[in-house]
Each structure stands twice: as C-alpha cells, then as structure tokens.
Amino acid sequence: MVEFRRIQMLFLILELQFSAAITGQDSSFTVRDGDEVTLSCENVTTDQDKCNSTTWLFSGSGSTATVALIKFGQIGEKAKAKSDRLSVTANCSLVIKKVTVEDAGRYFCRQFKSGQQQGQDSQVYLSVVTMTEHKDTDKVMLSCSVSTYDACRHTVKLLYQGNNVDKDNKDLKTSQSTCSAAVSFLTSHDIYTSNYKFLKCKVTDLISGKVQLCNFSPQLSCEKPGVAETTTEPETTTSTTQEDCSALSYIMLVMRVAELLLITVITVLLFRARGNQRPPDDNIDLNSVRSRTAKCSGPAASQEQNDEDDGAVNYENFGEPSTSVRLH
Template sequence: MTTRFKWIQMFSSVILVIQLTAAAVERSDFIIRDGGEATLSCENLKNDQDKCNGTTWIFSNSNTASITLFEKGKIHREAKNKSDRLSVTAKCSLVIKKLTAEDVGRYNCRRFSKSGQQEGSHSVAELSVVNIAEYKDGDTVTLNCSVSTYKECKYTVKWLYGNKDLSMSQSTCSARVIFTTSDHIYTSKSSEMLKCQVTHDGNVQEFIFRIQSFDQETGWCWWRFIIVAVGLAALITAAVVVHIWTRAAGIKVQLYENVVCNDDR
C-alpha cells in the first residue's frame, strides 16, 4: 500500500512539473516569405528594463549550435554575420530584415534580473521561411513554392489560381505547378490571382506570385528598342552638328587668314 502511494505521489509530481514547464513557456510560430521582415515578440516583459539590458535572444537550428543574438542591451558578437539585419525594439522584440533560409530556426527570449537570475516565463518563436522560384525552359514555366522549417515539416503547401486548386505535384513542404507561356494563367492581366497557400492547424497564409506575362515582356522589349533608337539618333544628330560646326569654324579661320595676308600686300 505504501509503495503504491509513493508511485501515485511521484506520478503526480511529474505531471505538476510538466504543467509548470508548459505554463512557463510562451510559444509562437512565424512563417514569412524570403526577403521579408519578421518581428518576434518577447512576451510578459516587465517595464523596469533599461534598453533591454536584462533581455537575451538566443537562436538555434538543427545544423548549428545555439548562438546568442542579443545580450546586455546590444547585438552579440556571435551574430556578426547577420548583425546588419538585426535590431531590437523598445519592447525588446527581435526584428530580422531580409529573411533567408539561414534564418529558419528557434528563437528563445529570456529575461534576467540585475542579480543575473532568470525571471518569469520565456518566449520561444519558431520561424519558417517561404521561397517561391520561377524556372523557364523555352515556352514552359515551372513555379515551385517551398517552406524551410525548423525540424520536421508541419505545413501543407499548394498552388491556387483565384480560389481554385491548380493541378500540381506536391511533396513534403513544397508544391510545384507547370504550364506554358500561352496558358491563360501566364497571359492573364490578373496575375495576382496566382497564390501559394500554406496551411497549419487551420491557420492559412497566402503568398501572391505576380507573373510578368509574355505580352508585358514583349512590350517592355519594344519600349527598350524605341528608347535605344531615339538615344542613338540623338547621338548621331549631335555628332553631325558638331562636325558641321567644326568645319564652318575652320573655314572662317582660313578666310580670316587670307584677309590678313591681303592687307600685308
């Protein structure tokens, strides 16, 4: 009976520790397109911090050891490779600009008292980055939408035109669609209707991909041809004018010299 009571007591203690641990961590997911900007907030921040001196931001991913990004009110030296893209707001949120796949990972925000003791709960943000690539081969166009994630993929990815699913090939965290340059999708003036949709736990995000259609490209080429032609014509005209002016000036000099010579006689 005593042994059974001890097991129950131990099991209850473990459950309590798990509950307290879960309550002590504020978790959030961010999914941003590459080249974009992410603002990761540090939850439950106290207002008594001066320039976020008690806040520490730590980054980790599946490939490298943890790196300290921000500590004691300034960007840490370990983050020198991306320091020009990092900043911290007045509320100690971490801002990352010009996102790339290298920024994918887990960001941990912790707060410390002046004595160095960790205070309250800490925030954990997992950042995923969406990349959309376009490939052309003759009159064939391939669009690929992929999501780089921290650890395992938890997203469903697909292509939409308006609100309709496109015929595509899908794999883990990516979707690919293929069509020709004569397809209505490529020639449509409503190219903002082409979207990559990323879904997780009922949360849906859509990333618009605007295609520069064949007609638009051709029109731009014609404009470039016209601009170059006009510029070349202007240069030729200027050269002719300069040449004529130079010859005229030479004739005037010769006439002047002849007049002087005749006066000497």
C-alpha cells in the same frame, strides 16, 4: 456520486495542464523571404534600460547549437554579419529585416537579473516561405516551399483563381511533397501572360491554424494571416479542412485516450477499495425494520420481536460469532 465528481475535477485539471504544456509561452510566425518580421518576447520583465536584461538566442534548422543574436540588448558577437537586419523594439521584441531561408528556426527570448536567468524562455518558431521560378524555353515551373525548424508543420497548396490549381486545368502539371508544391505549364498559358496574377500559394500552419496566401507576382507579398480568408479568397474561407487539422486532431485524440485510461484505472481502484470494506450487516437493517414494526403494531409485535431476539441469543450461545455492528 462524490467519487465521480472528484474524477471529473481531476480530468479538468489534467486537461488544463496539458493545454498549458502545449501552448505555454511558445508562438510561431510564417513569412515570405524578403519580408520583415517582429518576434515578440512574451516573458519580458519590467525596469529594463534598453533591454539590458534581455537576450535573444537562435537555433537554425537541423541544428542544436544556439547563437546569441542579441545579448543584453546589444548585437551579439556572432551576429555581426547580419547586424544591419537585426534590432530590438522598446518592448524587447526582435525585428528581422529581409528575412532569408537561413533565418528559419527557433528563437529564445531569455531574461536575466544580476547574471542569473529569470524564469523560462519564451520560444518563437519562424518559418520562411520561398517562391521560385524556373524557365526552360517554352515551359515554366513555379514552386512554393516552406522552410521550418524541424518537422514540417504546414500544408502547402497552389490555388489558381481561388481553386486547386489542378482542378479543371488539364494543361497544368502539378507535384506535391512535404511542405512544398509545384506546377509547370507552357509560356502561352494565361498564368504566365498575366504575370501570375491569379496564382497563389496557400500555406497553413497546422498548429496555430493561421493561413497565408502568397503571390507569385514579384510586386506582391504574402497577405496577412486571416485577412485573405475573409476578403480576397472567399471561396477558400470554409472551415478548416480535415487535412489542415490533422495535427490538432491527433493531439485531442491523445488527450481523450489518456483520459479514458485514467477513468479506467481510477474506477478499478474505487471498486477494489469498496471490495476491501466489510459489507453492511443484514441484521442491522432487519432489526431496524423490526423496531419500526414494533412501534406501529403495539405489544403483540413487541412480544414477537422479543421472542426472536431470544432465539438470536441462543444461536450466539451455541458458538456462532456475532456479526452485529453498531453504527454511530
């Protein structure tokens, strides 16, 4: 029982460490192109004068090179071209105005003291949603796509009046691919005549679980994560679908498999350790029983025990090794 409790504690510690390794100081944001976003710095230190100890680095999609956007609180030399879109807040968060597809990538907030880096970087992943329209005579094609840093971590679905765009709409042609979705229809369709009022793009971050509903209408932008699920689209506020949680389920499956393997290894080691120990001597238990019997039965039982003890001594004299063990 003691060993089992120790194993349980070990598993709990491992799971906490695994969760910390996944979450750590990383965060993610998904915004529509043209919007503004504020990337928070989770490792910011105190006693800074206008973020003079903070540096923001950027690595674009498919690139391993990093660019210093903000260096010790000031716009970096290589970021001068977009200096009008960059700024830092009082708590050293990075503000990006009029977000473009090129802004999608990984951002690092790094702290310095006396020229030396302090602690680990705070990482932020920024994904950008792009809505496009292509018109050809009497046909229109609308597409919604997400630009990310590396592998796609989103699902993209088109909704018409709160339902999947191809549900009960035979006159709509849809296409689906990784991190994008598209629909085409005639200009006589209600979608077009209503200025795309009822058509939305549902973008779900598989890691954070955040959901955004982006409007194709030029006058509207993406709704804030979580708000759309409880207000404007009640029919889509059910529990997260299996597809949306596939990545999280995979992570939990890996954790459980590792846990089972660890249980098996520790159990085998415990059994081997017990197998190397000498088994308890049966004579000890037998003598103990005899002793208790003697106390209850009186002189007759004591005499019988002495006779048997004499017999045990004779066996020992014949050369059999003694196996009796004294327990302290």
